[in-house]
Amino acid sequence: MKNGESVVDPTSTVGGGVVDVYGEDRATEDHLVTPWTVSVASGYTLLRDPHHNKGLAFTERERDSHYLRGLLPPAVSTQELQEKKLMQSIRDYELALHKYVAMMDLQERNERLFYKLLIDNVEELLPVVYTPTVGEACQKYGSIFKRPQGLYISLKEKGKILEVLKNWPQRSIQVIVVTDGERILGLGDLGCQGMGIPVGKLALYTALGGVRPSACLPITMDVGTNNQKLLDDEFYIGLRQKRDTGKEYYDLLDEFMSAVKQNYGEKVLVQFEDFANHNAFELLAKYKTSHLVFNDDIQGTASVVLAGLVASLKLLGGSLTDHTFLFFGAGEAGTGIAELIALEMSTKTNIPVKEARKKIWLVDSKGLIVCSRKESLQHFKKPWAHEHEPLSTLLDAVKAIKPSVLIGTSGVGQTFTKDVVEAMEAIDKRPVIMALSNPTSQAECTAEQAYTWTEGRAIFSSGSPFDPFEYNGKSFIPGQANNAYIFPGLGFGLVISGAIRVHDEMLLAASEALANQVTEEHYSKGMIYPPLTNIRKISAHIAANIAAKAYDLGLATRLPRPADLVKYAESCMYTPNYRSYR
Numbered sequence: 247m248k249n250g251e252s253v254v255d256p257t258s259t260v261g262g263g264v265v266d267v268y269g270e271d272r273a274t275e276d277h278l279v280t281p282w283t284v285s286v287a288s289g290y291t292l293l294r295d296p297h298h299n300k301g302l303a304f305t306e307r308e309r310d311s312h313y314l315r316g317l318l319p320p321a322v323s324t325q326e327l328q329e330k331k332l333m334q335s336i337r338d339y340e341l342a343l344h345k346y347v348a349m350m351d352l353q354e355r356n357e358r359l360f361y362k363l364l365i366d367n368v369e370e371l372l373p374v375v376y377t378p379t380v381g382e383a384c385q386k387y388g389s390i391f392k393r394p395q396g397l398y399i400s401l402k403e404k405g406k407i408l409e410v411l412k413n414w415p416q417r418s419i420q421v422i423v424v425t426d427g428e429r430i431l432g433l434g435d436l437g438c439q440g441m442g443i444p445v446g447k448l449a450l451y452t453a454l455g456g457v458r459p460s461a462c463l464p465i466t467m468d469v470g471t472n473n474q475k476l477l478d479d480e481f482y483i484g485l486r487q488k489r490d491t492g493k494e495y496y497d498l499l500d501e502f503m504s505a506v507k508q509n510y511g512e513k514v515l516v517q518f519e520d521f522a523n524h525n526a527f528e529l530l531a532k533y534k535t536s537h538l539v540f541n542d543d544i545q546g547t548a549s550v551v552l553a554g555l556v557a558s559l560k561l562l563g564g565s566l567t568d569h570t571f572l573f574f575g576a577g578e579a580g581t582g583i584a585e586l587i588a589l590e591m592s593t594k595t596n597i598p599v600k601e602a603r604k605k606i607w608l609v610d611s612k613g614l615i616v617c618s619r620k621e622s623l624q625h626f627k628k629p630w631a632h633e634h635e636p637l638s639t640l641l642d643a644v645k646a647i648k649p650s651v652l653i654g655t656s657g658v659g660q661t662f663t664k665d666v667v668e669a670m671e672a673i674d675k676r677p678v679i680m681a682l683s684n685p686t687s688q689a690e691c692t693a694e695q696a697y698t699w700t701e702g703r704a705i706f707s708s709g710s711p712f713d714p715f716e717y718n719g720k721s722f723i724p725g726q727a728n729n730a731y732i733f734p735g736l737g738f739g740l741v742i743s744g745a746i747r748v749h750d751e752m753l754l755a756a757s758e759a760l761a762n763q764v765t766e767e768h769y770s771k772g773m774i775y776p777p778l779t780n781i782r783k784i785s786a787h788i789a790a791n792i793a794a795k796a797y798d799l800g801l802a803t804r805l806p807r808p809a810d811l812v813k814y815a816e817s818c819m820y821t822p823n824y825r826s827y828r
């Protein structure tokens with residue numbers, strides 16, 4: 247067996263023997279050869295195997311040799327024609343959730359076609375398989391659930407997690423995205439139904455980053471939910487109990503992290519996703535020195551926002567230290583971004599991080615974070631408690647602090663009111679406004695509001711996508727400051743270099759790579775993020791920067807170091823074109 251592809255058990259085949267598949271794509275394992283062969287089932291089983299099924303695109307010869315005669319209608323299609331047909335039928339659905347279900351069905355039926363659609367139509371389909379629609383899908387997951395798309399590890403599996411990992415059909419796993427469902431986007435505790443998030447994130451790992459689908463493993467840890475609506479819902483798919491906390495919780499996570507390392511080795515990346523603040527920081531601190539871990543909401547979001555800020559300096563002039571930053575929301579995203587901005591300021595200007603933090607202010611649900619509150623603050627907020635009189639509202643904070651950059655990470659929609667945005671504009675004629683909370687319903691303001699209230703002067707971006715907006719005859723293209731720009735390339739860079747730890751300098755390197763992809767043409771349109779249509783190229787550059795850092799820091803195990811890391815990253819990327827079967 248090569249490439250870590252699964253081999254279907256020959257004894258389980260129906261209507262024929264086992265056949266070989268020829269492929270042209272390279273994958274991200276040390277021992278790969280091109281072309282390669284892998285044995286797959288034939289006949290009816292082949293049509294039911296999403297990793298190898300090609301539907302009507304099986305050629306006449308393949309239909310003969312793979313016992314497919316009669317199992318398919320006579321027409322032979324190309325992958326391009328299949329793509330055209332599916333895009334037409336997806337566009338016919340009016341509701342985004344129906345498009346989502348159609349895409350998930352396709353992933354279940356024909357994986358390569360699913361990725362081909364996603365890669366070729368990234369701007370159109372990202373909002374379908376990812377934010378914002380994935381949020382609605384998680385809310386309704388119990389009703390739309392058809393087949394498991396990842397591993398569920400609940401309290402019932404305590405003591406048996408290693409065995410559970412072995413039940414997953416793929417062995418050669420490179421990236422795991424895990425959630426416990428407690429803070430799904432800005433939608434709160436969705437318990438076991440949070441599974442939609444790891445599934446969506448990993449689809450992006452493959453489509454945007456180039457990691458093989460078979461190397462990706464979505465996991466949901468189910469420790470209960472405090473969402474009473476779900477507990478009362480007869481279709482709820484998770485444990486029907488309140489969340490376990492404290493030692494029980496941490497023991498389960500500990501067992502999971504050990505089992506992952508034991509089963510997949512130390513080069514498997516574990517991405518923590520949508521954990522609640524009170525666990526997210528602790529889990530990252532606990533495992534970052536012993537495992538290859540990354541928290542997307544703290545680190546991925548920080549990296550994408552820093553890239554946007556660095557790029558916006560091209561429009562505004564000056565450097566980061568010339569700006570004052572105000573955050574609304576002091577959780578994972580808020581404090582994660584704030585810390586990375588401070589680190590970047592410190593790296594670029596040699597001022598101590600502690601000093602750099604003084605340019606950055608945070609507001610939480612109780613108001614501006616100030617020294618007089620220090621004792622009652624959670625540990626991750628303490629570095630942001632500066633000397634100031636207490637202020638209870640965001641508007642008061644804007645007026646007093648006079649920020650040039652306002653960043654929303656509150657998870658609460660419509661909190662950048664007209665007053666707040668106008669106050670920003672009164673301070674700075676070109677305020678940077680980032681409404682990062684997801685999905686769209688939780689965005690602090692819309693693109694339309696930001697542009698209208700500032701008469702087109704805001705440099706606006708958001709976590710969820712907004713359409714371009716026309717104002718006074720001019721078209722404005724809002725940036726999507728979503729970690730989707732970063733984590734696929736970052737993870738891919740770790741994988742191709744065989745990195746064993748994530749280092750903060752890698753986050754800066756990822757930001758730099760992303761900011762460098764914004765061209766003069768983009769700037770001339772007021773854009774601070776490059777278009778997502780170029781995302782695979784962007785990811786290759788991010789991956790190359792990450793790998794370079796891994797080598798420089800002595801954290802890479804894949805030797806020798808390739809001479810041209812961008813080319814190497816591109817050559818390792820998964821491509822979804824069909825392979826021909828012998």
Ligand SMILES: O=C([O-])CC(=O)C(=O)O
Pocket residue numbers: 377430431432520542543683684709728729
């Ligand atoms: O999933 C997204 O779109 C971004 C993200 O990590 C979050 O909002 O938690």
Ligand SMILES: [Mg+2]
Pocket residue numbers: 431519520542543
């Ligand atoms: Mg997240």
